[in-house]
Amino acid sequence: MCDSCAFPASSSRRTFLKAGAGLALAGGLALPRPALAQPAASLSGEEALKRLMDGNARYVANAPDQRDFSARRAALSRSQHPFASIVSCADSRVAPELAFDQGAGDLFVVRVAGNFVNQDGLASLEFGAAVLRSQLILVLGHTSCGAIAAAIDVVRNNTQLPGHLPQLIDAIKPAVHAADAGKPADMLAATIAANVRLNVEKLKTSTPVLAGLVAEKKLTVAGGVYDLATGKVTLL
Ligand SMILES: [Zn+2]
Numbered sequence: 001m002c003d004s005c006a007f008p009a010s011s012s013r014r015t016f017l018k019a020g021a022g023l024a025l026a027g028g029l030a031l032p033r034p035a036l037a038q039p040a041a042s043l044s045g046e047e048a049l050k051r052l053m054d055g056n057a058r059y060v061a062n063a064p065d066q067r068d069f070s071a072r073r074a075a076l077s078r079s080q081h082p083f084a085s086i087v088s089c090a091d092s093r094v095a096p097e098l099a100f101d102q103g104a105g106d107l108f109v110v111r112v113a114g115n116f117v118n119q120d121g122l123a124s125l126e127f128g129a130a131v132l133r134s135q136l137i138l139v140l141g142h143t144s145c146g147a148i149a150a151a152i153d154v155v156r157n158n159t160q161l162p163g164h165l166p167q168l169i170d171a172i173k174p175a176v177h178a179a180d181a182g183k184p185a186d187m188l189a190a191t192i193a194a195n196v197r198l199n200v201e202k203l204k205t206s207t208p209v210l211a212g213l214v215a216e217k218k219l220t221v222a223g224g225v226y227d228l229a230t231g232k233v234t235l236l
Helices: 013-018 045-060 069-075 119-131 146-157 165-181 187-204 209-215
Strands: 022-024 030-032 084-088 107-111 136-142 220-226 233-235
Touching (some): 045 136, 187 220
Antiparallel strands (some): 220 233
């Protein structure tokens, strides 16, 4: 894990754990707490979601908050306390900090084309929830997603894709099948929504870390879709 993730450069993980700073979780798992952690995040999952949606309304209205990047950067140089984690597509048109009008240090973001959760993404989100204590994970799909469209094409037409793309498509296929079962008029939109819902469910039920936090009401997992044309996020 990087220095910017709030572990002091001079302190190894082992030394850190030895010092008794472990964070006990449901199921007996212990994860290190950042050395410079402030008191637990004061925002509940619901409050965090409202803060995101308020920010999205400012973004849609083209009226973002003014920010002092220099002062914020200095304040964040030793630790971070993001209030929400986002699972977003890698699409260049979907930028979570812009879409929710948030600054550096506010969002813990995992991005991959098709906004699904793989093992590395899951581990990152566990870090965000259990160590950094963000109480919300939002899975954010978006309209006209090329990765989702490609997955539909592969399932329907057996299209062969180069390189490692088939791996990515495999992760999206369950959403294609789930959407197809409903015989939707708009297959792309239905698959985008199904993909968000499946990944929300995957996160909620992921043991031991995230499911444990959800059971303790210390974590909310929600899903939404970002409209490329308007910038508006609609919760599912
Ligand atoms: Zn996309």
